[in-house]
Amino acid sequence: MALIAPSLLAADFGRLREEVASVEAAGADWIHLDIMDGHFVPNLTIGPEVVAALRPYTQLPFDVHLMLEKPEDFIIPFARAGADWISVHAEACTHLHRVINQIREAGCRPAVALNPATSLRALDYILEDVDMVLLMTVNPGFGGQSFIPSMVAKIRDLAGMVKNRGKEILIEVDGGINAENAAAVCRAGAGVLVAGSAVFGSADRRAALQALRKAALQGARERPAASACPAYEKGDG
Ligand code: DX5
Numbered sequence: 001m002a003l004i005a006p007s008l009l010a011a012d013f014g015r016l017r018e019e020v021a022s023v024e025a026a027g028a029d030w031i032h033l034d035i036m037d038g039h040f041v042p043n044l045t046i047g048p049e050v051v052a053a054l055r056p057y058t059q060l061p062f063d064v065h066l067m068l069e070k071p072e073d074f075i076i077p078f079a080r081a082g083a084d085w086i087s088v089h090a091e092a093c094t095h096l097h098r099v100i101n102q103i104r105e106a107g108c109r110p111a112v113a114l115n116p117a118t119s120l121r122a123l124d125y126i127l128e129d130v131d132m133v134l135l136m137t138v139n140p141g142f143g144g145q146s147f148i149p150s151m152v153a154k155i156r157d158l159a160g161m162v163k164n165r166g167k168e169i170l171i172e173v174d175g176g177i178n179a180e181n182a183a184a185v186c187r188a189g190a191g192v193l194v195a196g197s198a199v200f201g202s203a204d205r206r207a208a209l210q211a212l213r214k215a216a217l218q219g220a221r222e223r224p225a226a227s228a229c230p231a232y233e234k235g236d237g
């Protein structure tokens with residue numbers, strides 16, 4: 001079973017503590033936090049203080065997605081705020097290898113994020129140093145956008161690259177994920193599904209998470225053996 005990470009970008013920002021509790025109670029695996037600076041992406045969201053303020057109210061891992069220029073300046077503040085995972089965009093890092101090392105040295109799990117049009121070749125000399133790759137399946141900056149269908153082939157290609165390296169590296173997909181496309185992305189090799197609108201836009205968060213899980217499980221079962229990644233599967237249906 002894939003991991004489901006509801007994105008707080010689609011939550012009610014006036015009630016973040018309750019929103020986190022509601023998706024934890026509904027069965028979420030991680031909390032995805034979108035950090036935007038108004039430069040790398042044309043939108044602004046929250047900083048480390050808000051992440052730290054939420055940290056006492058959930059046991060779930062915090063999956064912090066930095067959509068920032070100069071993310072190296074913010075690794076320590078987000079690690080101190082309680083991030084478990086930190087994703088940085090390859091497009092935003094002049095010294096990507098150094099930033100990935102900074103994340104690990106700060107005690108967090110490092111991930112590299114790629115925009116939809118960025119080639120997987122950007123991962124050639126960094127894949128072995130990360131624990132996860134975040135593939136954007138919309139252009140970053142806003143929730144509620146439509147999934148870009150050509151990203152299914154990119155997920156499949158990345159799953160092949162990961163398998164060839166022989167190291168366990170999670171594939172996270174982010175943007176426009178819902179119960180209609182969750183099977184396709186999991187069939188292609190995704191192991192972590194970020195979902196904002198599909199979870200927080202639903203009055204019944206438990207039902208929304210269950211629908212995503214059911215579709216993800218179906219996709220994972222249909223995954224060709226050549227790209228199967230059993231280590232990523234929870235197996236609890
Ligand atoms: C977009 C963010 C995503 C987004 C997902 O820049 O990285 O995490 O909030 O939201 P939905 O699921 O609504 O596309």
Ligand code: ZN
Pocket residue numbers: 007032033034065174194
């Ligand atoms: Zn995100």
